[in-house]
Amino acid sequence: MIEVTHLVKWYGPTLAVDDLTFSIAKGQVVGFLGPNGAGKSTTLRILTGFLPPTAGRASIDGQDVLTASESARARIGYLPESNPLYPELRVEEFLHYRGKLFGMNRKDRMARIDFVCDRCGLAPVRRRLISALSKGNRQRVGVAQALLHDPPVLILDEPTSGLDPNQIQQFRQLVAELKGKHTVLLSSHILPEVERTADHVLIIAGGRIVAQGSPAELRQSVTSGSRVLLEVKASAESVQRALAQVPDSAGVETTMQGEWCRAVVGAKGQSDIREALGRAIASNGWQVREMRPESASLEQFFVQITAEQSRKS
Secondary structure (H helix, E strand, O other): OEEEEEEEEEEOOEEEEEEEEEEEOOOOEEEEEOOOOOOHHHHHHHHOOOOOOOEEEEEEOOEEOOOOHHHHHHOEEEEOOOOOOOOOOEHHHHHHHHHHHOOOOHHHHHHHHHHHHHHOOOHHHOOOEHHHOOHHHHHHHHHHHHHOOOOOEEEEEOOOOOOOHHHHHHHHHHHHHHEOOEEEEEEOOOHHHHHHHOOEEEEEEOOEEEEEEOHHHHHHOOOOOOEEEEEEEOOHHHHHHHHOOOOOEEEEEEEEEOOEEEEEEEEOOOOOOHHHHHHHHHHHOOOEEEEEEEOOOHHHHHHHHHHHHHHHO
16 A cells, blocks of 8 residues: 655755665554654655655555655645644635545535534534634544545554543544554654554654554564563562573562562563562562563654664664
């Protein structure tokens, strides 16, 4: 559905996108991540026809974004990070205007406006001026206009910016409903949200893809290994001393909370040290209030991989 092949973009002497190649299948929800200046926004602007590439090729549903720009753009619903709206228009007036730009007739516009206002939670405010809306509701209008013409591809740049936790939950449910029918490319700095929403992740740094895979695959590749959190009634010194001797442990961090010691025990590689920790706790006769594994997060992987790229550059 989205094909990018050896894409390059120079801004004068600055290389923003460096030989980028990836493909996204129909119906996938893909998180597109990277630090500031990594080339994410440039790549999205090329895909949506706002910028021409210096070299390489990109296509949307088989339509080249450069040589068949109008046809490619008709297949895209785009929410840019800046979310440009017309504050002097009412919500449904703005959506009618966007529908006309997409070549939709009045009957289709009316039906789709009803649909997107319902799905994006805009029904109570659809007749209000955009200038009178909260930031969260303005963001909902941006998502609604991207969905309006029922495009096969959605490109969403920071779609949950300004949304409260309830609205983020509703957005997550909306993406789950779109999955399969629409291909979604989602760029966000809120990594836990990407982790919950996307079934595949692309991480870009220095204009190149430095990692890709499912969130679970990327979490498993964090070199720091797994960790175990536990809470026992003992002194920090005795916990440090005992747990440091556990086979395959890789460091112990402790904090005291009254009589209870909270410890985070690292494991070498992907070793499961819970049984060994249990034996150590039992042999010391400590009371246990909690013990649970802490798997690596997508955020940990992102920090690790981008730090490695910074050291190489």
